[in-house]
Amino acid sequence: MLRPLLLALLDSLVLVAAGCILGRLPALAGRDLGPVLAWSPALLGPLALLVWTSREIGGEPAGGIRRRVVTALLALASWPALVLMLDLDLQRKRVVLVGLAAALYLVVGAPLVRRCVRAAGGGNRPSILLAAILVIAGGVLWIRPMSSSRGPGGELQGAGWNVLLVTIDTTRVDILGCYGQAWDTSPRMDALAREGVLFEQAIAQAPHTHSSIASLLTSTYPAEHRSLRDLHRLEDFNVTFAELLSDAGYTTAAFLDNPWLTRELGFDQGYQTFVERAETDEILSWLRANHSTPFLLHVHLLHPHAPFESVQPWAANFQPDYPSDAPWQTVVPIEVLWDSKLRADVDMQRYGVERDVAMDRFRALYASEVRRMDQQVGELLDGLADLGLAEDTIVVVVADHGEEFLDHGSLGHSHSLYDELVHVPLIVRFPKSFDLAGRRVSEQAELNDVVPTLLEALGLPVSTPLRGGSWLPHLRGSGPAPPSSETAVSQLYRIQGRHIFSLRTPGMKLISTVAPLGRDRFDDWSLDGFTDETLIWGNRHQLFNLIQDPGETHDRSTDEPAIFRELSGRLAEWSKKVESNP
Numbered sequence: 001m002l003r004p005l006l007l008a009l010l011d012s013l014v015l016v017a018a019g020c021i022l023g024r025l026p027a028l029a030g031r032d033l034g035p036v037l038a039w040s041p042a043l044l045g046p047l048a049l050l051v052w053t054s055r056e057i058g059g060e061p062a063g064g065i066r067r068r069v070v071t072a073l074l075a076l077a078s079w080p081a082l083v084l085m086l087d088l089d090l091q092r093k094r095v096v097l098v099g100l101a102a103a104l105y106l107v108v109g110a111p112l113v114r115r116c117v118r119a120a121g122g123g124n125r126p127s128i129l130l131a132a133i134l135v136i137a138g139g140v141l142w143i144r145p146m147s148s149s150r151g152p153g154g155e156l157q158g159a160g161w162n163v164l165l166v167t168i169d170t171t172r173v174d175i176l177g178c179y180g181q182a183w184d185t186s187p188r189m190d191a192l193a194r195e196g197v198l199f200e201q202a203i204a205q206a207p208h209t210h211s212s213i214a215s216l217l218t219s220t221y222p223a224e225h226r227s228l229r230d231l232h233r234l235e236d237f238n239v240t241f242a243e244l245l246s247d248a249g250y251t252t253a254a255f256l257d258n259p260w261l262t263r264e265l266g267f268d269q270g271y272q273t274f275v276e277r278a279e280t281d282e283i284l285s286w287l288r289a290n291h292s293t294p295f296l297l298h299v300h301l302l303h304p305h306a307p308f309e310s311v312q313p314w315a316a317n318f319q320p321d322y323p324s325d326a327p328w329q330t331v332v333p334i335e336v337l338w339d340s341k342l343r344a345d346v347d348m349q350r351y352g353v354e355r356d357v358a359m360d361r362f363r364a365l366y367a368s369e370v371r372r373m374d375q376q377v378g379e380l381l382d383g384l385a386d387l388g389l390a391e392d393t394i395v396v397v398v399a400d401h402g403e404e405f406l407d408h409g410s411l412g413h414s415h416s417l418y419d420e421l422v423h424v425p426l427i428v429r430f431p432k433s434f435d436l437a438g439r440r441v442s443e444q445a446e447l448n449d450v451v452p453t454l455l456e457a458l459g460l461p462v463s464t465p466l467r468g469g470s471w472l473p474h475l476r477g478s479g480p481a482p483p484s485s486e487t488a489v490s491q492l493y494r495i496q497g498r499h500i501f502s503l504r505t506p507g508m509k510l511i512s513t514v515a516p517l518g519r520d521r522f523d524d525w526s527l528d529g530f531t532d533e534t535l536i537w538g539n540r541h542q543l544f545n546l547i548q549d550p551g552e553t554h555d556r557s558t559d560e561p562a563i564f565r566e567l568s569g570r571l572a573e574w575s576k577k578v579e580s581n582p
Contacts, residue, residue, distance in 0.1 A: 006097035007243035036480035057225050142317040148266045153387065156249035156294060158572040161431060162393040163245070166377055167213060169258060170305045170413060175370050183318050185370045188378035189397060189427060189544050192373060196395070196429030196435050197475065201444040203504055204401050205489040207421035210234070210260035211491075212400040212447065213267070213300070217241050219451040219466035227266070228493045234266035242270025245296045248460050253282045253290070255283050256300040271298070278302070280376060284383045291387045301376055304369030304403075306412065307330040311368040319364035327351055328361050337411045359405050366403065391431055394457055396450060399424035406553070414492070417502040417511055418552050422490045426450070430457060436475055444506055445471065489574055503571045507547050510557075510567040529562040544565065 065095040072288045078372060105142035173179045176186040179194040179200075205215035206222050214220075217240045227234040234240075242252045254271040257278035261267045278368040280298055287297065296533075300422050308332045321331075336351070377397060384390045401413050427447065434457070448468030455462055456470040473479025486504070492500040502511045543564050544559040557564045 004498055011016045018220050065250055086549055092423075093405075135244075139187065159457075160294045161293055161458055162291075163296045163454060163458070164243075164380065164393050164395045165296065165524060166218070166380065166395070166397045167298070168373055168377070168397060168399045168425070169209060169300065169302050170401065170403045171370065171373075171425055172402040174421060175367060175424055176425055179425060183315075183367055185318075185367050186374040189375050189425075192377075192381065192397060193427045195299045197436050197439040197441060197471075198428040199428075199441045199445045201442065201506075202398070202424050202426035202447065203444065204399070204424045204447050205482070205490050206330075207401045207417060207490070207492055208260075209258055209400045210267070211263060213261060214238070216398065216400075216450055217267075217445045219448045219468040221448070221467060221489065222493070224467070225493060227344075233264075233478070234269065236266070236269065238266075238269070239447055240270045241454070242296060242298065244270070244451075244455070244460065244463065245458075245465075246272065248458075249294070251295040252298075253286055253291050253295065254298040255279070256287075256298070257302040258300050258305075258567045260540070261300055262275040275298060275354055278376075280379050283380065287387065287389075293387055299380060302374045303375050303376075304366050306332070306337050308362060308365035308369060310365050311372045314371040315365055315368035316390055318367045319360065321362060322364070326361070327353060328358075328365070332362055332365055355406075359388070361406055362411075366405075390489070394431065394454060395427075395429040396454070397425070397427045398447065400449065416498050417490050417492055418508075419546075419550070422502065428453070439475060443474075443481050443485040444488050444504065446488045447483070449482055449484055453484075478495065487570060487574070489571070501571060503567050503574065504546075505567070507545065507562055508567060509544045509552065510564070510571060511542045511544075512568070512571060 001409045025551060068517065076479060104301070175181050176189055177184065178186065178190040178198055190194075196573065204212045206212040208229070210232075211222045211227055211229065214225045215222060215233045218225050218234075218238045219241075220238070224229055225234060226232060226240050242254070246252045253273035253275075253276045254268070255275045256262075258268065258274075262276055278301055298561045308331065315535070322511040349353045351358065353361075361564075381395070383397075384393055385578045402419075402421045402424060403413050404410050404416070404418070404420050406414060408418050412418070424447070424449070428450075447469055448466070448469055450468070452462065452466050453472055456472045469482025471482060473480040488504040490502045498513045500511065502509060504510075541557050541564070542552075542555045543560060544552040544554070545556055546552075549556075
């Protein structure tokens with residue numbers, strides 16, 4: 001009995017070690033092959049358990065190849081079911097690959113391992129020794145790259161400015177005073193805009209957090225970094241801004257208050273300190289302990305994400321006449337937004353409230369949360385000033401995406417690419433020596449431009465391919481604006497069996513909803529077949545004149561066929577360029 005158990009354990013340990021070793025290959029494979037080879041650590045434990053169980057069910061394979069085939073089929077059939085039971089929501093392609101790997105090992109690999117064991121002595125001791133060696137090797141290769149305790153990469157490079165990157169969640173452009181809001185929602189960010197550079201037309205590359213922040217940190221599009229939706233990891237083949245600064249000798253830290261920006265999803269890359277919350281006192285304590293060396297401090301503030309809570313006294317100030325007997329006195333539950341988003345026609349009457357009254361309440365509570373977030377931003381800025389770091393720090397405040405309040409018939413975010421979701425605030429305050437205070441950039445920009453702009457401001461070389469461009473030459477009057485001023489692209493995956501792309505120019509915007517390969521494929525990494533024909537004959541396409549119709553209410557795709565064809569061709573060319581990126 002002992003020998004079959006040890007051999008089953010050996011099978012499991014070999015698979016775990018192989019998974020750990022293969023999990024490091026994406027960094028070497030590049031963006032095209034990397035996502036196929038990337039094995040999530042969450043897969044390894046269930047896979048080992050599955051192999052062990054299948055060995056016990058199949059028994060010792062003395063019965064020959066037939067028993068082996070049965071065992072392999074059991075592993076192949078059980079693995080996707082186990083993944084679904086655990087609700088890991090991983091890509092089907094990756095699940096099938098893992099199942100195939102398990103089956104292949106049971107059919108081919110296990111007999112070879114046993115022959116090696118028998119040739120080495122035939123007992124159980126060589127089995128245990130071999131398993132131990134494999135586990136140690138796999139553990140070293142797996143755990144070491146995941147560690148976030150390493151120090152800066154070497155001697156300090158560049159100008160040595162500090163960087164405070166504040167990413168704010170779910171913030172519409174029109175909710176901030178510096179972008180035209182009449183309510184007193186953002187006094188600290190308004191002041192920061194007066195001291196720095198405000199980008200009037202900044203475009204996020206996705207309308208949801210982890211894909212948008214991944215683009216911001218890597219200066220690549222979602223189709224390239226592959227952190228698309230749900231539990232798609234930001235895999236190790238990506239190079240983040242934090243990694244670049246850590247290699248340049250900076251101290252790096254992240255305090256990220258969002259369930260999609262976690263270590264498990266790969267957002268700890270490059271941060272020597274990584275905390276999955278954003279408590280102001282803890283952030284300021286870190287700042288006091290690390291302010292003597294150049295640093296990158298990344299803070300993500302979750303509010304004003306739903307549920308919308310009544311933050312006083314601001315909620316009362318923004319809506320003083322709200323009836324005391326009406327619902328949502330203290331909070332709008334997130335379930336209300338989800339339920340409304342799932343319905344084809346949003347009907348607030350089921351809550352006993354007129355639609356317009358409900359939207360006024362949602363906006364007022366949302367605005368009160370924005371005001372609280374603005375206060376948090378002010379506390380961080382005060383912390384810099386108290387330590388004498390205000391003049392030595394580049395401060396960036398940028399939103400990951402916006403929020404819809406029935407602008408196009410829905411609520412929330414992550415469901416469309418209209419401007420209420422992808423047109424976001426972006427403010428950058430440079431040290432006084434840059435002489436850029438009070439500038440407003442009317443040209444269009446992408447969040448992909450943030451990292452290249454910061455790298456040039458820090459005097460650091462660009463050592464990895466970046467999609468965005470630096471705005472510094474244009475701001476200083478010594479060069480043109482980056483390409484994003486002419487073309488900005490956003491992407492959204494897995495919406496009713498289609499992928500959505502938007503291409504925005506200074507005056508026009510094309511939104512195309514397509515099935516990339518001519519059919520519904522959620523696990524498709526490629527944009528192959530994304531041609532003019534699929535754009536024209538696909539599911540749905542809209543063209544908007546942003547100057548005459550900034551609310552994107554009138555589709556001009558049939559009224560302006562020449563412009564529609566031109567922007568469709570640009571989107572097809574963009575797709576080919578992204579696909580060719582190594």
